[in-house]
Amino acid sequence: MPIVKINNQLHRVEVKNFELDNEIVFNYFDKLPASERDEKLIRAIYIGVLALMEDRISAFLSKTSNELGTELESLKMIFEMKKELFYKSTIKGVLAEEEIAEFLNQFFSEKKLKDRAVLTGNNAGNLPRNKTGDIICELNGNSDLKIAIECKFDKSIRFGDIESKEIFTRKTDTVWSQLIEAQANRDSKVSLIVFDISLVDNSILKNFENVGYIPGIGLVAIINSQKGDYSNLAIAYMLARDIALNAKEIELDKNLLAALVNRIIKDINEILTIKSLVESNIENNKSILKQLEKSILLMEFNQQYLKKFLSDGTLTRKDLLNFYTGEDIKDKFRLIEKDINEI
Numbered sequence: 001m002p003i004v005k006i007n008n009q010l011h012r013v014e015v016k017n018f019e020l021d022n023e024i025v026f027n028y029f030d031k032l033p034a035s036e037r038d039e040k041l042i043r044a045i046y047i048g049v050l051a052l053m054e055d056r057i058s059a060f061l062s063k064t065s066n067e068l069g070t071e072l073e074s075l076k077m078i079f080e081m082k083k084e085l086f087y088k089s090t091i092k093g094v095l096a097e098e099e100i101a102e103f104l105n106q107f108f109s110e111k112k113l114k115d116r117a118v119l120t121g122n123n124a125g126n127l128p129r130n131k132t133g134d135i136i137c138e139l140n141g142n143s144d145l146k147i148a149i150e151c152k153f154d155k156s157i158r159f160g161d162i163e164s165k166e167i168f169t170r171k172t173d174t175v176w177s178q179l180i181e182a183q184a185n186r187d188s189k190v191s192l193i194v195f196d197i198s199l200v201d202n203s204i205l206k207n208f209e210n211v212g213y214i215p216g217i218g219l220v221a222i223i224n225s226q227k228g229d230y231s232n233l234a235i236a237y238m239l240a241r242d243i244a245l246n247a248k249e250i251e252l253d254k255n256l257l258a259a260l261v262n263r264i265i266k267d268i269n270e271i272l273t274i275k276s277l278v279e280s281n282i283e284n285n286k287s288i289l290k291q292l293e294k295s296i297l298l299m300e301f302n303q304q305y306l307k308k309f310l311s312d313g314t315l316t317r318k319d320l321l322n323f324y325t326g327e328d329i330k331d332k333f334r335l336i337e338k339d340i341n342e343i
Contacts, residue, residue, distance in 0.1 A: 096151045096225065097134045100194060103230045104137065104149075104237065114140045115241070117149075125185035132178060133186035137237070139244060147240050148188035150178045153196045153225075159203040175204060179218035189244035191218035192236055196225050210272050211236045211265050215258035235268055286340050293336045301329045 005014040020026075029037055097119055104117035116138045124131055133148040152173075160174020175193055183191035195204060200222060210232045212220035221236035223229060239261065305323050322328070 096153045096194075096196070099225060100149070100151055100223075100230070100233065101135050103233065104135070107230075107234055107237075116141065120186070126187055127181070127185045130181065130185050133182035133188070133191070136186055136188070139241060145244060146186060146188040147237070147244055148182040148186035148191045150182045150191065150193045152178060152193055153199045155199050155201050157195075157204070158201050159207055175220060176214065176217055179214065183218065189247055190240040192240050193218065193220055194233055194236075195220070195222050197222055198224075198226065210269050211239070213239070213258070213261045213265055215261070232272075239264065282343075286343065289340050290337055293340070294333060297329050297333055297336075301326065 003015060003018055005016070006012075007014055029040070032040055101117045101119050104115075107113075108115045108117070118136050118138070120131065120133055120136055122131060125133055132150060134151045135149040137147040137149065139145040139147065156173075157178070158172070158174050160172075160176040178193050179191045182188070182193070204220070205222070208220045208222065210222055214220070219236045219240050221233040223231075223233050243261075305319065308319065
């Protein structure tokens with residue numbers, strides 16, 4: 001008897017007496033609060049259906065099903081699915097917001113901060129029918145002291161400096177407009193906008209490579225979600241937090257504040273550049289080390305067969321096949337390559 005039944009009149013999929021024996025699925029739902037399991041199951045089915053509709057993923061699974069172990073196949077499937085779904089405009093925004101909120105709450109826990117990141121979802125703010133400000137961060141548990149975060153994984157968003165703003169053109173979202181809207185809509189002390197490096201307009205990258213500050217407007221963070229690198233968000237948030245906690249209703253020299261914050265960001269960017277160069281050098285040195293190990297193995301491999309030939313005066317067809325394919329040397333190099341990659 002089939003588990004799945006289609007109700008054409010109500011346009012529903014009905015599932016009866018269903019159980020699933022899968023360790024990955026069990027472990028995921030086991031860690032969830034009971035109140036969240038139904039919602040997550042529905043979302044998992046929805047995302048899974050979208051994934052199955054993708055020809056590239058289907059082709060990938062059929063190609064690898066006989067070549068990979070169950071665990072590796074599952075991990076690779078999750079990675080490819082996440083990558084495919086990320087670029088689907090209909091859901092990448094939701095996934096981005098959830099991952100950013102999850103990262104922030106974990107970051108607060110690690111830093112022993114009493115802050116809390118809350119998704120605003122489809123709830124409008126102070127402005128009529130306006131949902132700008134995807135995440136609200138309450139500082140030290142104080143709901144009156146907030147940082148508004150807007151997540152924009154969208155290449156259509158430009159920098160939008162007020163000096164180049166054309167009033168009479170059709171309204172379009174920009175970094176400036178989104179930061180101002182988020183702060184006004186969510187009644188926050190500071191606003192922060194987050195972009196992904198793979199989905200950000202060049203006009204923004206020209207102004208900010210990692211973390212940026214627009215005096216009197218807000219902060220910008222450019223993350224790399226596909227690599228799981230949210231370090232720029234952590235830096236930008238802590239700067240926004242310092243501004244929010246120390247903001248006082250006094251006469252303030254905005255030029256001095258801008259100079260101080262921009263100097264801090266400049267130093268941070270220089271450190272991040274140095275880090276990037278060091279990481280590049282590490283990868284280059286690993287490549288050089290792998291090539292050296294290959295050359296050493298090849299010399300030893302060739303020497304082995306040369307000694308045999310000089311000793312026996314001949315090489316058998318089996319020896320010739322082994323020499324040609326070099327399977328032994330491949331196996332040895334895999335172990336060496338694994339050790340080098342773990343350095």
